[in-house]
Amino acid sequence: MKLVALYKKPDDPAAFDEAYFNQHLPLIGTVPGLQKTVITRFTRSLVGEDFYLMAEMYFVDESALKTAMKSPEMAAAGENLNTFASGLVMMLFGTEQKME
C-alpha cells in the first residue's frame, strides 16, 4: 500500500525544491512504518495536464499506512507541506501490481 503525492508545477521550482528536498522529505523520513519513498521528476508532458513531481511512499499494508497517517510525524510533515505546496498537491492512497 502506498501514499501518492502528485505536485503541479510550482511558480518557483528552485524554491519548491529547496523546501521539498531539504525540509519536507527529512520530515517524511521520520514517519513510522515508512519503508521507502520513490520520487519521480516529470521531464515532459505528452498528453493532458502537466505535473512537476510525484512521491510514492510505501508501507507494508493498509493498517501501517493508516497508523502513519495519524502519527504526529505525518502531522508535522503535513503542516510543513502547507507552507510551500498549498494548492499544488494531490494526495491519494494506492495499491500496486507489477506486470513483467
Next chain:
Amino acid sequence: MKLVALYKKPDDPAAFDEAYFNQHLPLIGTVPGLQKTVITRFTRSLVGEDFYLMAEMYFVDESALKTAMKSPEMAAAGENLNTFASGLVMMLFGTEQKME
C-alpha cells in the same frame, strides 16, 4: 526513464477495466524495450483531484523510451487507447530517484 500514464475516473469502470487489462496492456506488452509495467489502482483521494489508475512503463534509458515511442507497437497501443480512454489520460516522461 519511464512513461507515466495517469487516468481520471471513467464513467464505466468495468468497461474501462475490460478494455484496459484485456486489450490495451497486452498491446503495451509488445512495445520494444519495455522492461516492466507497474499499475497503481487509486483506492482513495485525500487532497485535490481524484485519479483512477496509473501505469508506469520502464525503459533502460531515454534513448530506449524515445525509440519505443516511435515504434509501430506503441502506435497500435495508442490507437487502441483512443477507443476507450480519450479525455481521461495524461501522459508524461519521468525519471526516478529512490530514497530508502
